[in-house]
Amino acid sequence: MQAETPSAPIAAAVLMVAAMAIIGIIDNYVIRLAETIGLWQFHFTRAVLMLPLVALMSVLGLGSMRPRNLGWVGLRSLFLTVAMLFYFSALSLMSIAEALAGLFTSPIFVLLIAAFGLRQRIGPWRIVAVMTGFAGILLVLQPDPATFDATILVPVAGGFFYALGAVVTRAKCAQESTAALLAAMVTMLGLTGLAGLGWLALFPATPADGAAGFVTRGWVWPMTDALPWVTMQAVGSATAVFMLIKAYQLGEPSYVSVFEFSVMIFGPLFAWVVFGIGLGPLQIAGIGLIVVAGAIIALRSG
Numbered sequence: 001m002q003a004e005t006p007s008a009p010i011a012a013a014v015l016m017v018a019a020m021a022i023i024g025i026i027d028n029y030v031i032r033l034a035e036t037i038g039l040w041q042f043h044f045t046r047a048v049l050m051l052p053l054v055a056l057m058s059v060l061g062l063g064s065m066r067p068r069n070l071g072w073v074g075l076r077s078l079f080l081t082v083a084m085l086f087y088f089s090a091l092s093l094m095s096i097a098e099a100l101a102g103l104f105t106s107p108i109f110v111l112l113i114a115a116f117g118l119r120q121r122i123g124p125w126r127i128v129a130v131m132t133g134f135a136g137i138l139l140v141l142q143p144d145p146a147t148f149d150a151t152i153l154v155p156v157a158g159g160f161f162y163a164l165g166a167v168v169t170r171a172k173c174a175q176e177s178t179a180a181l182l183a184a185m186v187t188m189l190g191l192t193g194l195a196g197l198g199w200l201a202l203f204p205a206t207p208a209d210g211a212a213g214f215v216t217r218g219w220v221w222p223m224t225d226a227l228p229w230v231t232m233q234a235v236g237s238a239t240a241v242f243m244l245i246k247a248y249q250l251g252e253p254s255y256v257s258v259f260e261f262s263v264m265i266f267g268p269l270f271a272w273v274v275f276g277i278g279l280g281p282l283q284i285a286g287i288g289l290i291v292v293a294g295a296i297i298a299l300r301s302g
Helices: 007-035 041-064 070-091 096-103 106-117 121-140 152-172 180-203 227-250 253-275 283-302
Strands: none
Touching: 007 070, 007 096, 007 106, 007 253, 041 070, 041 180, 070 096, 070 152, 070 180, 070 227, 070 283, 096 152, 096 253, 096 283, 106 152, 106 253, 121 283, 152 253, 180 227, 180 283, 253 283
């Protein structure tokens, strides 16, 4: 029987934009939980809260949580876990606009991996997109060679591993259910968080005060101040991913993926309206270039 053709592009676009709005809002609050708990405790406790929600998604019809090919699903989960570790670390070190700019280098890395790793032809339009996106990233991050700070590379490293996860997803995990992929990633994040907590229990570090100690802080209890923000992250992430998955089910992927870049607008806009964290004209122009580059890559891929 022939597969049903996606036929609800408007609904798909609305779902994707709504999902990105949720992510753009909740990720602004990572700095709040980073002030009292650590990266590893955050990922462990968030996974504990998220896994029942993923199980509910499976019950609601998003597929079995059992992967067909555990090896490839595990490798994908590993790449995405490393990407999220870099990204959430970046959120405690810089503005959400800068962290998102680094993470959204991923479409550029996907093309570079395709061109140089898989020996695929990428064409002139996508080369233009790579150059446009790179220019946008430079405008947002504004690296100064005279006072180079390696922290600007943290979200870019996240973008690289996110791209590796995307390549594995497309090449080896296309037949896996969305529930299986999500459950595996959440489980990997939780286990990584648990491993990090174990390491810091055996070899404790002296974390800096506040958000600066996010990566080196061990288990903190009680976590009363952070629990509301971790809960918001768990519920918000599960809801947003559910909507994202549904969007890709309803619409053509090359069309739907363009709207994923709306998070580059929602995140910084929320930070400006609620927290008063503004952007300069060059950073706003850089966000625009990143969105344009992502749109070119998505449409040409389609």
